[in-house]
Amino acid sequence: MTVTALLFASYAEALGSDRVELTLSGSPTVRDVVERLRAMPGGASLPASPLVAVNLTYAGADQRVESGDEVAIIPPVAGG
Amino acid sequence: MSIRTAIVRRAIDVAALLAEVQDTANGATIAFVGQVRDLNDGRAVTGIEYSAYGEMAERELAAIASECAARFGITQLVIEHRLGRLDLGDTSIAIVLAHPHRASAYDASRFAIEEVKRRLPVWKREGYVDGTSEWVNAGGNVQARPVQEQQR
Numbered sequence: 001m002t003v004t005a006l007l008f009a010s011y012a013e014a015l016g017s018d019r020v021e022l023t024l025s026g027s028p029t030v031r032d033v034v035e036r037l038r039a040m041p042g043g044a045s046l047p048a049s050p051l052v053a054v055n056l057t058y059a060g061a062d063q064r065v066e067s068g069d070e071v072a073i074i075p076p077v078a079g080g
Numbered sequence: 081m082s083i084r085t086a087i088v089r090r091a092i093d094v095a096a097l098l099a100e101v102q103d104t105a106n107g108a109t110i111a112f113v114g115q116v117r118d119l120n121d122g123r124a125v126t127g128i129e130y131s132a133y134g135e136m137a138e139r140e141l142a143a144i145a146s147e148c149a150a151r152f153g154i155t156q157l158v159i160e161h162r163l164g165r166l167d168l169g170d171t172s173i174a175i176v177l178a179h180p181h182r183a184s185a186y187d188a189s190r191f192a193i194e195e196v197k198r199r200l201p202v203w204k205r206e207g208y209v210d211g212t213s214e215w216v217n218a219g220g221n222v223q224a225r226p227v228q229e230q231q232r
Contacts, residue, residue: 006133008131008133008201008203009131009203009205009215009218010203010215010218053133053136053201056135056136056139058199072133072136072201074133074201075203075215075218076217076218077197077198077199077200077201077202077203077217078202078203078204078215078216078217079130079132079137079161079173079196079197079200079201079202079203079204080114080161080172080173080193080196080197080200080202
């Protein structure tokens with residue numbers, strides 16, 4: 001199965017991309033997506049437990065991801 | 081009842097927003113206006129580039145507005161947040177609301193801006209007079225809670 005990871009701001013700069021397609025096996029969770037990203041070049045600067053949104057809604061690390069999901073890794077927000 | 085939110089890439093017209101929330105049922109109107117200031121953590125700032133997870137930011141801003149309206153009995157509320165390159169003094173966010181009484185108006189205004197700070201997926205890259213720029217709060221705490229902990 002394939003999910004699309006979205007990266008923003010400092011995280012996108014660290015990995016050199018704002019969008020990564022990941023192929024995962026088994027019954028992957030948000031945590032698995034984060035671990036895959038952290039193993040990529042530049043990924044070490046992502047925290048082990050970043051804020052994540054799945055399909056536009058904030059999600060916990062144990063949440064399952066499904067094929068086609070959009071998994072956004074959200075840096076500390078700074079709006080306003 | 082008039083509740084409206086928008087993520088925009090143009091100047092925010094606060095006077096127009098004040099006019100938008102006018103209703104003779106309300107005795108108190110509050111406008112919170114966030115602007116780019118010239119100093120942050122002791123460094124002279126030249127401007128800020130705002131970016132967002134656009135689709136989610138629109139959803140979260142709408143959710144904040146409806147939660148604010150429900151919690152404080154607000155019937156007139158408009159929030160606009162601007163993205164893109166902003167110069168010193170430019171308005172980055174305006175939260176304009178009205179209520180029959182001042183206490184609830186103040187409380188609702190404070191609630192809305194604090195929720196924006198806590199959970200709106202927006203980032204800012206600050207430019208400094210020495211020509212450098214940095215992401216603001218990049219090493220900061222993760223503020224929003226996972227959805228299962230939120231009161232939705």
